[in-house]
Amino acid sequence: MPVQRLNVVVTRRLPDVVETRLKELFDVELRDPDLPMSREELGAAMARADVLVPTITDQIDAGLIAQAGPKLKLIANYGAGVDHIDVATARQRGILVSNTPGVVTEDTADMVMALIMAATRRIPEGLAVMQSGKWDGWSPTAFLGSRLAGKRLGILGMGRIGMAVARRARAFGLQVHYHNRRRHRPEVEAELEANYWESLDQMLARMDIVSINCPHTPSTFHLLNARRLKLMKPSAVVVNTSRGEVVDENALTRALRAGELAGAGLDVYENGTEINPRLREVPNVVLLPHMGSATIEGRLEMGEKVIINIKTFADGHRPPDQVVPGML
The missing domain is CATH 3.40.50.720 (NAD(P)-binding Rossmann-like Domain)
Incomplete structure (x- = not known):
């Protein structure tokens, strides 16, 4: 049979x-x-x-x-x-x-770098002006963003994707820092030129860019909450390609609208496709439709x-x- x-x-x-x-x-x-x-x-x-x-x-x-x-x-x-x-x-x-x-390791790490570039160099704002047909020409003070080289990148979650991000970040001249459940072996840190922070709060307060690459678990729900967002520099940028639930989306929206953060790049959202409408209105945020592995x-x-x-x-x-x- x-x-x-x-x-x-x-x-x-x-x-x-x-x-x-x-x-x-x-x-x-x-x-x-x-x-x-x-x-x-x-x-x-x-x-x-x-x-x-x-x-x-x-x-x-x-x-x-x-x-x-x-x-x-x-x-x-x-x-x-x-x-x-x-x-x-x-x-x-x-x-x-x-x-x-x-x-999806390499694909998602590529998208992390794309979001970092887009948020720090104000690419969507420039694109919107060009598509509207309202560009009046070059100006010395228009669309001023931030240089990546020399900035501190804090990676929250140094698994496969976090490590792939670290390798790419070094090529852009970023200083790599990370917080993880477990510290990596010295040889791994040496290869990635990565500095470990046991305290997430202390790391966040000193970073120029934070990339969220940890999974969503009960212990990581709203790991980046209102209190922790307030620890960050007003010039800092947050990028999330992991799970939306790791970030308190309402608190992030308030911080961006209040100028307490310079920008954000998001590919995932706390409530799936139901995105905070106020977040859509913030000019210094880059929103993508969960394209990280696409x-x-x-x-x-x-x-x-x-x-x-x-x-x-x-x-x-x-x-x-x-x-x-x-x-x-």
Whole structure:
């Protein structure tokens, strides 16, 4: 008898190459149109699937996991972050969770540097003037930004992405500083020319630019709150490409509007697509629609990892990128 293929439900449209390969290997339900599933749709998918392939737009909490059918044995997340999945509850139900780590490191680090450049050199303001047709010509005092060379960059969260940012920052002449749960070995610090700060408060008070690269966990929720934002220089810039929940968005908006910060570059937001409308009005902030990992190469590599995780599971082995609660 032929081996029965796994029923795999994919919650969002993936690159054509990835979807084609999934169809070759499994019985796949693809998402069309490319819109997030409602909670009811997600619950129904979990009730009938052997494997669910969600993305960051799917909030899979304990209530949804309770609706999972007896067939669901793997949640193969399309993405590295899994803070939208209750991994501990899934594990209690005997459901494995996997992710796609390491794929978006270089792409996200590139975007960090792009946001730093955009915020410090006022690129969006210049672009807006050019698009409006109101540019009157060059002026010695127009659009004055800040030079990067010699400035202090504080990296909050020195994991894969933070380290990639540090390497790029050195090429721009930035001094690299970092705060992390664990201090890196001396040889790593030497390679990155990075200075460790045990106290986040002390680091923030001395930085010209702060790049947030830590995951969202209960301990990092609003890590950059109103009190800490007030510690920063009025000339400082904040860049966030990790998770919006790490920053108190309302406090950041107030600081920017009050001139207590020079600018910000954001690719992620505390409430998803519901961005504080006052934040949109601030001229010295750069807002992007979660583009940090949006490269063709990155999306294909993410798909390859998802397929490998499912295929390995189908063959009776532990997925190579399995996530366990102790890792979070």
